[in-house]
Amino acid sequence: MQIDIVSVFPEYFDVLNLSLFGKAQSKGLVSVHAHNLRDWTHDVHHSVDDTPVGGGAGMVMKPEVWAECLDDLLGLEPREMNADGESDSNSDASAGVCDGADATVTTSAAAGGSPGNGTVVTAAESDGTGDAEHLPASDSASADTVPNSDSQAPTHNLGTVLIFPNPSAPLFTQRDATELSHAKRLMFGCGRYEGYDARIPEYYRAQGVDVREYSIGDYVLNGGEVAVSVMLEAITRLLPGFMGNPESIVEESYTGSEALLEHRQYTRPAVWRGMGVPDVLLSGDHGKVDRFRRDEALARTDAIRPDLIEQLDCAQLSKADRKTLMALGWEVSAEHPRRLNRE
Known part of the structure; x- marks a missing residue:
């Protein structure tokens, strides 16, 4: 599974080199690219936000910066939208549109020359240091996802899915994690400040991209990085080979057709x-x-x-x-x- 994360703090995801996630990268089960959104800015301050239209407190993340980044990573050409919220048929649509399971995506990193080649978060070399190694995104290996056997899983694999954490969105559940564990590529956009311009997910849905927005609970965080980490762990631990003992995910809370809370656990001494x-x-x-x-x-x-x-x-x-x-x-x-x- 290929994972792309766009954030103004890509270093936050160095933690993915640890524990089971780090081992999964070493085994080629997942390939993680952490991109800095500011790499797609053009002003001296690398600004990614602006004041809210209509007034109000805080700042909102600008659509043009996100669009340059996502177009680059998804291999899409810019397209103007008409008054009905649909792509203008007269605009250039030469790039392939991601349409779910059949989408073929070429990242800017693979094409080379992009300002946002990003950082690949890989497991450290087996020298015992535990330090993260950072490589150009084009040097990373990717692995297709093996379908999960959970009874809640869909019968088809997904292509590329673009995900934005949003406290106003539907709640992310174990069912969502199971479905997304079948995706070939997950792309996460981490919002900050008052959030991202609402036109961003609307635009990419209109381009045929599978866009999801999820909340991880009835509370608000400073940014999307924590929420992305939560969703990533819930999704990737369902990949075959990710967990040391696959039986450990069978009888957990919210798992299976009967989504109950798990019983309490005990160990020695008695x-x-x-x-x-x-x-x-x-x-x-x-x-x-x-x-x-x-x-x-x-x-x-x-x-x-x-x-x-x-x-x-x-x-x-x-x-x-x-x-x-x-x-x-x-x-x-x-x-x-x-x-x-x-x-």
């Missing part, structure tokens, strides 16, 4: 500071252990995220599941569980 682990986990009876964990997952989800219980398919629930949910105060005779009134 008694710590007077606190013991549940006896059933020490019984050696795998059937009882599985049932205990399933019941706890249902109970935790009921207490913390009852909206996930409401999405379950009652026809797919086992007799034991239905018994547990009824004990928790749910009606399970309809298509989906329904919470009964509680005193």
Whole structure:
């Protein structure tokens, strides 16, 4: 999977050289290019923002800088939009438009001579230093993504997907992470200040680019870098070969067709500071252990995220599941569980 990140702080993503992500780069599972948006500016101050139209506090990231950068990385020619928000048929459209799975993209780095050749974040050489090595983007190797086996995954691979973090956008979920793990190339745009000009995603959608905007929660950050890091980790850990033990992602929270919160985990010692682990986990009876964990997952989800219980398919629930949910105060005779009134 090829990953491009555009930011005014590309050094932020040096952290991707660490831990499993660094190992994934060494194995060729992912290739990461961190680009500095200011490389596409032309003024002495390398300005990327301007005051809001209509007034207001803060600054907004300028569309012309983003457009030069994204056109370069996506291999697109500038096109004027008509009054209907569509590309002007008289404008030059000689470059290939990214249309999802069939898109063929040539980056500016591969073409050479671009002001934004970017930085490839690669794993450090195996000399024990742990220092990041930075190479020209054209020197990096890329690897196609192997389809993920998660039942929520689409049956087709995606091409290039352009993603902008945005606190006003739909919430990024495990389902989104699973779908995006099938993309050949992900491109992230990190906003700053009051955000990016709203015409930027609209324009690239009109060019046939698969553009997504996601929020990672009901709060606001100083910039998109943290949100991109969150999404990147959620997506790439689903790639075959990324995790040391592939079974570790099978029974996690929000995973699979029944998106429940995961049961609690314990390790040795069995008694710590007077606190013991549940006896059933020490019984050696795998059937009882599985049932205990399933019941706890249902109970935790009921207490913390009852909206996930409401999405379950009652026809797919086992007799034991239905018994547990009824004990928790749910009606399970309809298509989906329904919470009964509680005193």
